[in-house]
Amino acid sequence: MAFRASNATKSSNVASVNVKHVDPENRKRPPVKAPSKDLPFLAKSAAEGPLEELATTANQLFQEAKTQLEQSGNIKATIKETLIECLSGLYTIALRLNDKAPCPVVQTAPVADFAKEVLEEIRKQSDLVVAARTDMGAVRETVEKLNDDINKNTLGGISYAAMAATTKSEKTSFSQPERVHSLIVSSVDAHDTSDDVIVKIRTAVSAKISGLRVDRLRKVRDQKVVLGCQTQEELAKVADKLRSGNPTLLIEEKANKDPxxxxxxxxxxxxxxxxxxxxxxxxxxxxxxxxxxxxxxxxxxxxxxxxxxxxxxxxxxxxxxxxxxxxxxxxxxxxxxxxxxxxSPLIQCTRCLSYGHGRKLCTEAADQCSHCTGPHLRRDCPHWMAGEKATCRNCQAAKLDKLDHDAFDKECPIRKKWDRLARLSVAYC
CATH class of the missing domain: 3.30.70 (Alpha-Beta Plaits)
Structure with missing residues (x-):
């Protein structure tokens, strides 16, 4: 007995191992049961059999149809044919019973209702397929129209394909600013301001009478004034005029920087x-x-x-x-x-975003955002992260109308102005 029990245990263990190695697909999908071989006989009995056997025949047809429907995921062709044949037999029985007394079999009523529901569902699905085909035709027409519009859409008579096929044009060369030769003029008197120095220069040069041409005149730190001319010869004439016209002026020639x-x-x-x-x-x-x-x-x-x-x-x-x-x-x-x-020789502060000094010489305590002008860096800016438009701090301070650009944007009008000033002291030729 112990030997048999051990054999039974082994066989059960082997069986359990075999179950574990069964293909998951086979476990999920049980084998499809083939249609009954008695189906042709049942269909013939429904049409020609005696009335007292119709209830049994109808029940068998109903069970066959139910079995076929339960084992179908998407209805296959063979299963559909079986279903139609069963329902056809039920329909024949219903016609025959209409000519005779009502049959006491209770199963025929739900079978007829089920057949009606199946036919109604098939009719609905057919309507949906027709509607989907109509929608697909409309979508196809819309796509073709868009393609035609894209092909017709051109820029200056050149299509997108033609534009993409062209080679890149050469980069536009940098436009050189006019070269200016400069002098740094100051006063012997330490109490004279930059405005006082300009008055002395105007009196000494007397450009309206002497005919000398001065291109630039601007104030700088330490009560000094920078005076510029377009040519070296014109600058030498102005320097001689200043020395002879006002001995209290100190003149220092300023060499232009390399680019x-x-x-x-x-x-x-x-x-x-x-x-x-x-x-x-x-x-x-x-x-x-x-x-x-x-x-x-x-x-x-x-x-x-x-x-x-x-x-x-x-x-x-x-x-x-x-x-x-x-x-x-x-x-x-x-x-x-x-x-x-x-x-560019222009220096822009990365803390306050102003020009003319760097971060080390900045007197501001907090960083300014180049995107929204807030007291933070751009990488921490919620407006920049949200993709909102920028606001230039320098253009905002200058009360300009166009502010929708970053403070480091090379197209900023304030930056362009300062860039021109910074390049005046650079010799590009």
């Missing part, structure tokens, strides 16, 4: 000496014709790039080097061919 360029996305491992050496040695074809005495290139500072392994190097170069490199647009540095552009 700046920015070399973008240079690998950060390059030292300043590496960059200047590569600029001269690897780009000799761009610097040909520049005398050795006119070649100057010094790295002034570096700016962060998006890639932490790269940086933007800002160099101060001689005017001839600036012209050749900005026209070329690309230079070689080590194993890279990188972009080179003009760099």
């Amino acid at each position: 700046l360029i920015i070399i973008k996305n240079v690998l950060s491992y390059n030292t300043d000496e590496d960059i200047t050496g590569a600029l001269k040695n690897q780009n000799a074809h761009l610097l040909a014709g520049i005398p050795e005495g006119n070649y100057r290139a010094v790295v002034r500072y570096r700016r962060k790039a998006r890639n932490p392994l790269e940086c933007h190097a800002v160099l101060q170069v001689s005017p001839s080097v600036w012209q050749n490199l900005t026209q070329a647009g690309k230079v070689h540095v080590d194993l890279q061919r990188v972009q080179v552009e003009d760099q």
Whole structure:
């Protein structure tokens, strides 16, 4: 007995193991039961059999139809044919019973109701299919019309495909500001203000009578005035007139600064000496014709790039080097061919967003947002995160109408004004 029990235990264990390895799909989907072989006989009995057997025949047809419907997910063709044949037999029985006395069989009434519900549901689904086909036709027509409109939509007579096929145009070259040669004029008298110095200059030069041409005149710090002329010869005449007209004026000639360029996305491992050496040695074809005495290139500072392994190097170069490199647009540095552009000499504070000084010399206590002018950085600005329009702090302070741009936007009218002033002291040629 113990031996049999152990065998039974083993067989049950084996059976349990076999059940665990059964295909999940087979467990979820039981095998489909084939239609009954007696179905043709039942259909014939419904049409020709005696009346006393109709109740039994109707019940068998009902059970067959029910079995087929219960095992179908989406009705297959064979199952549908079986269902129709069963319902047809039930319909024949109903016609025969209408000519005779009412049959006491109770099962026929729910079967007839079920058949009506099935036919009604099939009719509804058919209507939905027809409506869906109509909607698809309308959608197809709308899409075709949109495609026609897109193909007809052109910019200046050029389609989108033609515009995409064209090559990129050359980048517009930087428009050089007029070069101005400058003098710094101050007074021997420490009590004289900048306005007093301007009055003395106007009296000494007497431009209306002497015919001298002064292009720029602006006040600077320490009661000094900067005076500029378009040519070096005109500036020398003005200086002589000031010395002879008013000996109390101190005159100091101001040398113009070299312009700046920015070399973008240079690998950060390059030292300043590496960059200047590569600029001269690897780009000799761009610097040909520049005398050795006119070649100057010094790295002034570096700016962060998006890639932490790269940086933007800002160099101060001689005017001839600036012209050749900005026209070329690309230079070689080590194993890279990188972009080179003009760099504005304008200094903008990243704390208060004003011009003329940097963050280290700023007197403001809190950072100003370049997007909404609030007391926070742009990365913490809720308006910037929400995608709302920007408000320029400098244009707002100047009471301008157009404020919908960032304070660092190069198209800002206030920035353009300060940029022109900063470039006046730079020699681009």
